[in-house]
Amino acid sequence: MVFDMHLNSLRNANVKTLWEDDVHPHYVMRRYAEFTASLVHLNVEYGDGQLDLNLERLRMAVEDLLEAGTEGGKAQLHFEEVLKSNIAIYVRKQ
Secondary structure (H helix, E strand, O other): OHHHHHHHHHHOOOHHHHOOOOOOOOHHHHHHHHHHHHHHHHHOOOOOHHHHHHHHHHHHHHHHHHOOOHHHHHHHHHHHHHHHHHHHHHHHHO
């Protein structure tokens, strides 16, 4: 029930009110990271497949939220390019 409430809060978030100029990680991303890390840590000994499916649903909701605005799309593209560049640098050094 708590998991579904968390998922619904992401799906129903008003993107226009979420973005603010701040240098800290956004509270939605912190909440997602902390919630996910806690569930993964608690599940280490149990290997619950249902949790894996729920975490995938949650990840998709977070991605949808990040892609909801044009600014979010530009930021995502930027970081995807940075990631590709860093992967290429890492591979060349190996």
